[in-house]
Amino acid sequence: MALDILEGWQDCAKVLLTSTERRAFLKELRRPGIDNLKRTQICKKINEQCRKAKICPYCNAHNGQIRKPAALKLVHDKYQAYTKSNAKSKVEPAALTAFRSTFDEIKKTNTEVDKHLKKAMDDLNPLRVLNLFKMISPSDCELLGINPAEGRPEMFLWQYVPAPPVCIRPSVAQESASTEDDLTTKLAEIVHISSLIRAALQKGQPLQTIVEQWDYLQLQIALYINSDVPNLQQVGNGKPIRGFCQRLKGKQGRFRGNLSGKRVDFSGRTVISPDPNLGIDQVAIPILVAKNLTYPERVQDHNIKKLRKCVLNGSDVHPGAQHVIKKDKDNGEPGDTISLKFPQVRKRQSQQLTVGDVVERHLEDGDIVLFNRQPSLHKLSIMSHYVKVRPWRTFRLNECVCTPYNADFDGDEMNLHVPQTEEARTEAINLMGVKNNLSTPKNGEPIISATQDFITAAYLLSSKDNFFDRKTFTNYCMYMVDGNEHLDVPPPAILKPQALWTGKQVFSILMRPNKQSPVKVNLDAKCRDYKAKAGMCPDMDPNDGWLVVRNSEVMCGRMDKTTVGSGKKDSIFYIILRDFGPDAAVIAMNRLSKISARYLTNEGFSIGISDVYPSAKLTDRKNELVTKAYEECDDLIRKFKDGKLEKATGCNMEETLENEISGKLSIVRQLAGDYCIDTLSKHNSPLIMAKSGSKGSSINVAQMVAVVGQQIIGGQRVPDGFQDRSLPHFPKNARQPLSKGFVRNSFFTGLTPTEFLFHAISGREGLVDTAVKTAETGYMSRRLMKSLEDLSTQYDDTVRNSSGGIVQFQFGADKLDPVDMEGSAVPVHFDRTWTHAENLTWNNDDRCLLPYEIKIECEKLLANQKSKYARKGLLRQEPLEYLDQSDYAIDELESARDFVATITKYVGGLAEKMAKARMRAGLKDFVDAPKKSNERHDKSKEETARRDQVERVAKVSQATLKMFVSLCLDKYAKAHVEPGHAVGAVGAQSIGEPGTQMTLKTFHFAGVAGMSITQGVPRIKEIINASKVISTPVITCPLLNRVEETAAKVVKGRIEKTYIGDVLRFIEDMWSAKAATMCLSVDMDLLNSMHLGITVGHMANAIVANKKLKIKSNDISLVNDCIFVRITHESGGNMGARGPSSKKLDEPGSDLLLRVNFLRRVLPTLAISGYPDATRAIIQKDKNDEHTVLVEGYGIKACMTTEGVIGTKCTTNSVMECFQVLGIEAARTTIAKEIAGVMGDMGIDPRHMQLLADVMTYKGEVLGITRFGLSKMRDSVLQLASFEKTPDHLFDAAAGMKTDQIEGVSECIIMGQTMGVGTGGFKVVQSLEKPNQPLLVGMKTTQFEDAWRWEQTERKKLR
Amino acid sequence: MATTTDTQLLEENLTITTLDTSKYDRVSRLGATSQDSLTIMTLDINHDLFPVSIGESLHMVLASSLSLDGTKDDGRGWRDLGGEASLADMFDYVCHGKIYKFEDGDGGDTIKAYISFGGLLMALEGPYKKLTPLRVDYVYLLLKK
Known part of the structure; x- marks a missing residue:
């Protein structure tokens, strides 16, 4: 039923292959060591071959197409070859005549039949198919990809309906009645119809009723398996039932919902909140949670005292325990589990606790847990923390760790898991520990670093203005160390008239509190707002914008986002991490978070209305700016209306106006903002935040104080939602700033109603955009992950997938791990x-x-x-x-x-x-x-x-x-990448995660009009889908002569299509009685100036070459620069008239006229040179005045061979064309380059993108990251089934008797096995046999006991 | 003026030419040149403690130790400053910091030295002969009007 149609069969049930073909295919299939992928390919080929056969070589029966007229009907159009044929010589096959003659009888009684006779076909009802299948010989089964021993074709037709046990379809008991499972109801229905049919057969009811019932039964069984059978118009009666297929399918289905991801014990979830007093590698767990989550600790001598106490406390008092599991009994049976819920047992259990028992104790400080926040887009979304048990109800974490989780505290919830064995704990803390994940594997930048308030505090504290006396200074120092650290207070910066320390010295202490500490940071880095000034040493920057640290002493520079925050390799914590290890970096970060919290608590840092109150001067200045801009805009609009506006290249009038106005208005906000920033006090809180980089930008400050500015919707000013205007508050066709969404008020002064609406529209657009993007990038990430998940580096430095296929010989061609890159992509x-x-x-x-x-x-x-x-x-x-x-x-x-x-x-x-x-x-x-x-x-x-x-x-x-x-x-x-490292998964995350932050935008070539190339998520999708047709194909042609513009123009002319019309002076037609002559006069000067190398002769050939025009070569004559086309009645052809009606026009005169007019219209649009797939060519001029020709469209082969182009340097952005013309290596390079181009500003290490390019090309053809590409990369049913089209893959697997090696990541997860990447990547191999030695199997001798025994016997002998 | 011992690395009389007090509340950056206008100094000072104005002349000494007998004060530390007589007694404004960087001057004959007193910077540009006694090391800055 769900089986694919087995085509290529005949009444004799033999595969429609000649015996030689048959033998050849069988030989191929039986070749030893053939993999499933190859086998399916051969089977596909066989199927195709059979479909072509028209007559069975064994029984001479006819073969045609098997069709599916309805959902559950199969018919065989046997004589298709005859009915479809248009040949006059076709002879009706004898079999068809015989078949048709069977209708003779009914024709007599029913005249209607004759009409439909032609449509009569062979019905393949289940019974017939079954009988056919039974006749298939075992060797034919092999040709069909079926194992004849295990699964003969007839086995795939249900002859009995299996009913699963009730646990599969439980009935839900309610108060009075019980609800049955969908499957049960369906089964009941099937049983009911069967009984009806049986009764009908016994009673001898009319054939029609029985056939109807039979079809209905067939339908019910189909629904039982798959409730949304395609092509089935089911009457919409409520919700469709959940068949077997529906149970497996989709996100909540068995595969993705229950096998690839499962619900687990020992986990918790609650709201998170911040706590700067926690270490960054800690998580605070509420006592309530700690009492519910347990860890089974084995009783040993060193912990028995603690565990006794836990057992005594029981399950309700915090450092307690839930259960005691006694040690295994002597006979090997597992020990009893004793619950400590009841106070009576606690005391006795506590006393009886012995070494070897296991106590499921509550979580306590120092336990290791996994902490996670969805969406888990990269590996840093799940990290391992140390437990700190605390009161209240929330999980708490240090704010520094918010970035990797992308968490904030507006009600976010996070999950917690407790690893239950020592091995799991060790792996968790060493691989997933916060300490070991301070930098992102995307490019090695620090991701866990000071954020928000910490940056503000660091910025304030490190100001030159801060002087502390000894009391204050030492107080600050003690804030950041835990009180158990030895401090070497440095000499004060100012000794006289008063001993004073500076704020920067606090940071020296933060990095290196005493002389014993090995942490000696050395760093030269520019701060956030540093601008180089010619002739001035950066150290002396008046804004203190250059950070110099020498042996952990801050020489100059103010701390801000770039130097203590995340995302920059110039950060102090990154330097400590690289040079002195993660422990030192974590300690330093903890110190900063402590001192920041306390410093800000003491100093106070707040924002109020006074911070955004503009000065009178600022208001005046703003008004002046806005008024001026308004006037300028009015001016532009007036010019536009008069048509005096100068058109910008590549834009029409309206675009020009829009651009000009937008430019003017954005300058206003810029100027007003700059002025506002300059005049605000240095104690202004929003300004401090913007300058330090902790939150907000200077634009945000300017919006609050000065002017909100132009609102942009879809890259344009506010569009007209009403007729010719954005809102009915404005006159029609008004293009004034105010009516198109310019907000001249600030958030402080308040927005007018129209301004408010425009601002809200713009805000809504942002929200919608984000929502749309998440879904799109989520699917992209999933696909990337599924195709790259099982790639890992091996001990021989190669990158392989789990079946051993080599993807790269060395990861990134240099074996370096991106996480350890200190520079940009260099170690x-x-x-x-x-x-x-x-x-x-x-x-x-x-x-x-x-x-x-x-x-x-x-x-x-x-x-x-x-x-x-x-x-x-x-x-x-x-x-x-x-x-x-x-x-x-x-x-x-x-x-x-x-x-x-x-x-x-x-x-x-x-x-x-x-x-x-x-x-x-x-x-x-x-x-x-x-x-x-x-x-x-x-x-x-x-x-x-x-x-x-x-x-x-x-x-x-x-x-x-x-x-x-x-x-x-x-x-x-x-920096060398470790063997077993899951480079694929990390690569997929490194590309997928930044994808979520990308905006859907298109990018315009600078300086070239109208040439835009798709960017952002859509472009990434195009590349990884390996699309044949992309939205903006562009070929870049470097020129031999880059300086001369004429050279570029010649190349452009040759690539771009030139039409006859472009070089014509005029067309004339001359009439005689029976014929007409058209004269095309060519402008030779123009033609020559184009340097196309084309003569009038070439043009004439082009006209003849166009088959549709049907102009014969002898109808064309050339005289000087004119082409004469003779048109007679005989020259015929398409007269230019459209549609069948024109065929009836027979008058010769009008005929001729029509044709002349047609040619007049068509001939000028005939291309005489240029490449067919190139839409247009553009000359790009770079800043060195050098030219490059960019071609929009396809046809790199033609472009490369164009004179004047450096063919070896031509590139295209179409991966598929590159593959077809230049080969797989070129395609690989193109993929890597294109992805890097789109994701350039995300700072992804090139090695990740190269890996993706390699995965897409390592099979020798470009495979997309889709289900089609995936199925060609690896042959694992479970992996494919857990990706997409779950039932289809399972049916195929059943039919093909496929085996799954369970070696990939997906399969191992489904089967609950250890996967072969990471710590599962190695195996210990011991040879069983050594030369001249007995087999090393069986019980091994013990070293000491046996030696002792031997010595004892020797001694006995001596005695 | 005390005798020049080898703890005194540089001694100079300078005239203040520029003064920038706009950036900070307590700190101002002054520019000063020596009488022979060969040495140019830029210095951040705490003007609360040591108010200056343009045109004033400064006597500036860079010394590796504050002790008068020329012994190095390594290990003694800043705590023992009170009591005994030291070089600092003769000056109004004393800083401790580190010479951390040298650069080529514009011509071949000058070099620039950069000194940081806990973030308060000092840049000295002068003839190499005068500045070569300075090395990458901790140093005291002593100023008086």
Whole structure:
């Protein structure tokens, strides 16, 4: 029934293949080691082949199409080949004549029949099909992809209706009656009809009734399995029943709802709230929850005292226990479980507690739990925390951890899970612990960092203005340490007239409270609003916008979002994390959150109406600005109405006006905002928040104080919701700012009703956009995850899927983990590492190396590393040159060599700097080692002060260099991706999660009119779906001559289509009695100036080549620059008239006229050059005045071969075309590049996008991240079933007798097994057999006991 | 004026040329040049404690120690400042900080030194001969009018 139609059958029930074909296919199918994917492909081929056969090679019966006229009917259109054929010579097959003649009898009685006779076909009723199936030979079964031993085709037709046990279809008992399950009702119905049929057969009722009932039974059984059978017009009687298919299908179905995700014990959910006093790796759990969630702790000597107390406390008092599970009995049976709910048992159990028992005790401080907030878009949405049991009713967490969860405290709820074994706990805290997830795997940026108030406090505290006396300073210091930390108070910054410490010194203490602490932060970073000023050292920025930290002492710079917040690699906490480990970073963060909370509590930080009160001057200035802008807009509108407005390139008048007005109005807000920011007091709270980056932007401040500004809806000003106007408050066709959504009031002054509405429209648009986006990106994430979930790195550095298919030989081609990238996609930030090494090893007495010494020293330090990367021949292992770049020499160590080379290059840069400094100081530069002895460096000859001068500026000591190189190499080694790492899942999340933040927008090419390319989520969808047709295909053609614009114009002309009409001077028609002649006069100057290389002859050929015009070549003649087309009655063809009615027009005169008119209309639109798939071409001019031709459309092959284009550098953004023309590698590069282009500003590591590109291409063809692509990537029924189309995959699997290896992630989850990625990625293999040794199976000898026994026997012997 | 010991790294008389008090309530940035106008100094000072105005001249000393006998004060710390006589007694405004950075001057003959007194910055630009006694180290700044 649900089986696909088995086509290619005949009455003899043999596969419609000739015996040779048959043998060939069988051989292919029986080839050993063939995988399921291949098998299904062969079966598909067989099916196709059979469908083509018209006559059975065995019984000569006819074969046609099997059709499905109704939902549950199959008919065989046997003589399709005959009825469909138009050939005159067709002969009615004898069988058809015989078939038709069977109707002769009925024709006599019923005249209606004759009409429908042609439609008569062979009915394949279930009984016939069953009998046919039974006749299929076992070898034919194989050809059909069916295992004849296990599942013969007839087994797939139900001959008996299975009824599941009642636990599958429980009846729900209500007070009086009971409700039966859908399945039960359906079964009852089936039984009922069966009995009706049986009765009818016995009574001998008319055939029609029985057939009707039979069909009805068939329908009921179909509904029993699948209640929404396609093509079934069921009368809408309430809700459809839930058949078997419906139970499996969909998000709530068995697969996705119960097998891939399950409801669990030991979990909790409640509202969250903030608590800065908690550590960032802690979560506060209400006592109420702690009493319900338990952890089974095994009783041991060291914890028996504690657990006794727990047992005594019972289940209602907090550090208590729920159950005691006694240890296993002697006979191996599990011990009893004793509930501690009742006070009577507690005391006895407490006393009887013995080592080996298990106590299910309440959660206590220090337990490990998993904490999660939906939507779990990336791995940081579930992290492991340490428990802190606290009173009240909410889960509490440090605000720093809000970012990864994307949590706020407006009523958010979060989930909590308690791992129940020590192994689970260990894995949880080591892999998912907050400490070990401070930076996002997307690109390695810190994601857990100070937020909001913490940033504000840090900003206020680190101001230059803060001076503290000893009491205050030490008080602040004690705020952040727990009181058990030794503090070395630094010397005060100002000693006299009064000992005072500064706010920045507080941060020095925060990073390094005492001299014993190893944390020595070194950092040079720009703050949020730093703007470089020429000629001024950044340190001296008047706004203190440059942060310098030396050995954990803050030299200058104010803390703000970039230096203590998340998302930037210049943050202090990130530096601590990288250089001193996560523990130090966590401690520092905890200190900041404590001092922030307390500092702000003491100082107070609030916002009030006074903060947004504009000064009179500001109001005046704003009014002046707005009035001026209004006048300018009026001016523009007047010009527009008079038609005097100058058109901008590529826009029409109205667009031009809109652009101009929008520009004017946005400037107003900008100016008013800037003025407002400049004039506000530095103690203004909103301004502090905006400047520090903790919340809001300066635009928000300006909106509150000065002017709200233009409201944008769908990228435009407010559209006309009424006739020719946005609201009836305005005159029609008014384009004035006020009527199109400009809000001149501020939030402080209050909005007018119309302004309020416009603002609300704009706000609503944002909300709707977000809602739409979540659904779209959610599905995208799911698809990405399903296709990449089982990719992991292996011990041989390859990236493979779970069936062992290689996707990449090295992850990202360099084996580096994006989470450990310190720079942008590189593992070491050299500048910072150098500064760090310099400050760690600084000693004023160290000798300064000379430039050439630096280079030699660096080579020496790297020699060891380089020797590891010695180049060897791939075939014979012969040593090759280290820098050999020939194809033969390239090997898997290229990336490592490249890294070493970057170190050398950086150190070379230092040597050069030093040489320059020496030159400037008037000393010999010593770039190269001195060759003659008299040139050697002589200290005494150089002026000491000069040498000092160089040393101050560019000193490089040996110790520093050594430290630097070792730091670099360590970081590189540490950045290697670990074997077993689930790179696929991480990659999918890294692409999916930022997708949720993208806006649906299109991007316009700068400087080119009207050329826009799809961006954002729609574009990502196009790429990962591997769509053949994309919305904006663009080919980029770099030119050989980039400077000359004419060269670009020629190329453009050749690519873009040129029509005859473009080069014509005129068309004339000349008439004679029987014929007409059309003269097309070509403007030769124009044609030549286009440099198309086209002559009049070419044009004539183009006209003839167009088959639709039916102009014969001898009807065309060329005279100079004119083309003459002769039109006679004979030249015939399409007369240009449309529709069948024109056929009746026979008058020759009008005929000719029609044709001439038709040609007159059509000929000019005939393309004579240009590429058919290229819509248009555009010349792009970059800032260097260099030109590139951009082609809208397809046809990269033609573009590449165009003269004047550098064919080897042509690119297209259509992945599929790239694949077809340039091959799979080019497609891979295009995918990676295109995704990077769209997600460029999200800062995703390129390795993730390369992995996605590799997954889409590693099978040799471009596979989309859809269910079709997925089914070609891996052959796992369970994985596919848990993705989409669940029942279909299960039916196919049943028919094909498929097996599932249960190796992928989805399958393992469904089966409840350990998956093969991450910590499940390794297996311990022990060989059972060693040469000359017995099998290593069976009981092993014990080392000590046996030795003891042996010694005892020996001793006995001695006695 | 005390004898120049080797703890005194730099001594200079400067005239205040610019003064910016707009940015902070308690801190102002002054610019000053030496009499031979070869040395230029930019300095953040706490003007509550040490009010200055344009045109005033300053006597500035950078010293590695406050002790008069020239011994280094490593380990003694800032707590023991009271009581015994020190270099600070002769000055009105004393800071402690770190020389942390040097840069090339505009010509080949000058260098710039950057010193931070707990965030209060000092930039010195002057002839290399005068500034080379300064090294990356902790330093005392002593000022008087």
